[in-house]
Amino acid sequence: MALLSVDLKEGTKTVHAEAERSKFVKYFFKGEITPATYGRFLISLYQVYSALEKALEENKDNANVQLLYFPKELARKEALEEDLEFFNGPEWREMLTPVSPAQQAYIDAIERCSKTKPELLIAHSYVRYLGDLSGGQILAKKLQKYNDLPEGKGVAFYSFDQIENATAFKDMYRIRLNQVEVDEETHQAIVQESCQAFIRNIDIFQEFDHELEGLPLTKKEQEALAAVPIETAAAESTGFLASLAPSNLINSLAVAVGLKSNA
Template sequence: MALLAVDLKEGTKTVHAEAERSKFVKYFFRGEITPATYGRFLVSLYHIYNALEEALEKNKDNENVQLVYFPTELNRKAALEEDLEFFNGPEWRDMLLTPSPAQKAYIDAIRRCSESQPELLIAHTYVRYLGDLSGGQILAKKLQKYNDLPEGKGVAFYNFDRIENKNEFKEMFRIRLNQVEVDEATHKAIVEESCQAFIRNIDIFQEFDHELEGLPLTKKEQEALDAAQAAETAAAHEAVKTGASTSILSSLAPSNLFNSLASAVGLKSGA
């Protein structure tokens, strides 16, 4: 059985590519997400992290979950509350009262893992926290640049001030992932759950599609996306041709949620 960190990376390439084609991510990188829209997006993040961090705390004594449980270093709920108030004002909690369909589906998935198979929470920690420590740092810079934010304001979510060296921490986190001891079926289920988590992120992005208007793709962006689509289609046909028994999502290979997009538009990532 392959190392879990490797399989998680290799198993999410397809959904990474799909995420990078979303309007929300594309427009975020181009500075076309308004503060009002971003403020509402933070509500989605709050629902996700509130559910995830509650589930991790509940299952912290599980010997596999505790390998990737770093509440002091990673918990985002308090930081999100700070950003929510900055963008939405003191009444921001009123915005939490009725979760959207995509928000509710994401919350339900995390709670289902927590109750039925806590090891699957490992997939959610991988998708959320490693993404925040990598591509999320690029997003913070974009957010500040295009919205002329006061120094240190509105980007608490991306500020991991309890982590001295992000690259070293990410490497340690991957080592911990490889120390997870589960049977083969659970190993595969963790990888599949990570793919599903990415898909739920895409569903969150798509709830904002009707708000997004902007310039069409540049020629370079369109060529990059066309090439990615062609590669995915070829891989899918090959998987069918060879009679692969596992799902395409869990058998193809990945990148960071935002790193592929960064490469497509000529940005540099610190991941």
């Protein structure tokens, strides 16, 4: 059986690239996501992380989930609450309902994993947290640059104060991934669930397409964006996804939200 960290990276390449080509991500890197739209996007992230962190807590005694459970270092819910109040005001909780279709589908997927096969939560953790951790500083700078944010405000989501060395932490995380002990069927199911997590992120991005100004990406633009290595794009654009699935927010936006998810 191949290493899980390797299979996750290789198995999610295609859908990862698709997430990076989303309209939302393109506009985020150009600084054309308004604070109001970003504030609503944070609501989507909050729904996802609330479900994920609740599920991880409920399954923390599962031997395999426990390997990748770092609530002190990685949990994002409280940080999101801080940013939500900054962008949306003190009444931001009123924006949690109604839950959008893409948000609900993501929540349902996490809850299904939690109740039927907790090992699959590893896929969601991988896509979200490694992406957030990898691209957080870049994305924070983008937000601050284009929105003239006060120092340290509105970017708590991208701040991992409990992690001294992000590179060392990610290396350790990959080692833990490779220590997961599951049969081949579950191994492949984790990879497939990671792909689905990317798709869930794309679906959330698309809920904001109607708010984005300008023309849709042309075929030429899509090909040009796809041809740029992730590392180069991040360096030149000074990235969600979320995110994601993970090396920058493209994944986290593609999440963290953060998000090269297949880092």
